[in-house]
Amino acid sequence: MADVADVPALAELRGIAADNLEAFTGWVAAHTMTHLPFVAEIDGQVVGSAWLLVAERVPGDESLDRRFGDVQSVMVRESHRNQGIGSALMAAILAEAQDRKLLHVTVHSGRRAVDFYLRNGFTHHRQILLWEPPTA
Template sequence: MTVIEIRPARPAELAAVARLRWRWVAEQDGLPAGGRDAFVRDFAAWAREHAETHRCLIAVRDGEVIGMAFLAVTARVPTPTAVSRAAGDVQSVYVVPEARDSGVGGRLIDATLALAAELGLERVTVHSSTRAIPAYERHGFARSPHLLQARLSEPGASPVRNNRSRTAPR
């Protein structure tokens, strides 16, 4: 039986995580312009620099990184009853296609939520693909009528402008 380990990524494994990120983008949008080696180097450096705010968990099978998930931790404004507050956002959950639908993604989600609980986070959000929504719901996520999103821009597009004026009409 093949054992799949879910655990925090080690610094030496960040290049493998970067290659997963490259593969994911290639699957969705085609091969990115630019060099993969440069991206892997830059991504690994970014992940090391942001290790406190972006915790990386990985799925490892037979010594190979086959999945990843990031928990982005954000400080929240203090309240009179809690000065130290934080929330989390699940980001970049990816499992290689040949390991999908085997529970690896769910295990990454569970490990990410366990890490969030360990860190004492108040809540965890996720911006999910349509395909993954049922998986997140099976692991405790629920749709929120209060969580809103404003798209400020699309890659390569002008920022969205609010056409409503705060002043009286002319």
């Protein structure tokens, strides 16, 4: 997992401008319990990152612990793509999800990345529905 020293690289990968780095650093610090950043490094340089959101569903009679995960913001620098870095990040995230005994992990993927997630163990699921507000 990433640490505080990785925040500038995480911000840069997300396209966050230097003048917003302090605000981003504050956001990362405020979300350490729910948003877990992972980084991939080569020769001490961050070349990719991914986040695992850990959230909870309302407890039920059968289980009080209904935590689940959501993969967010998977990014690999263009010069390092197609080298297994994204898959290594996903393996780390899914191992963390297993260690935390999460019920499941979701991902909201762009069209270009669907095959990547399918290769990394995700499946299409008929029960996940999406609502979006109407556009004005």
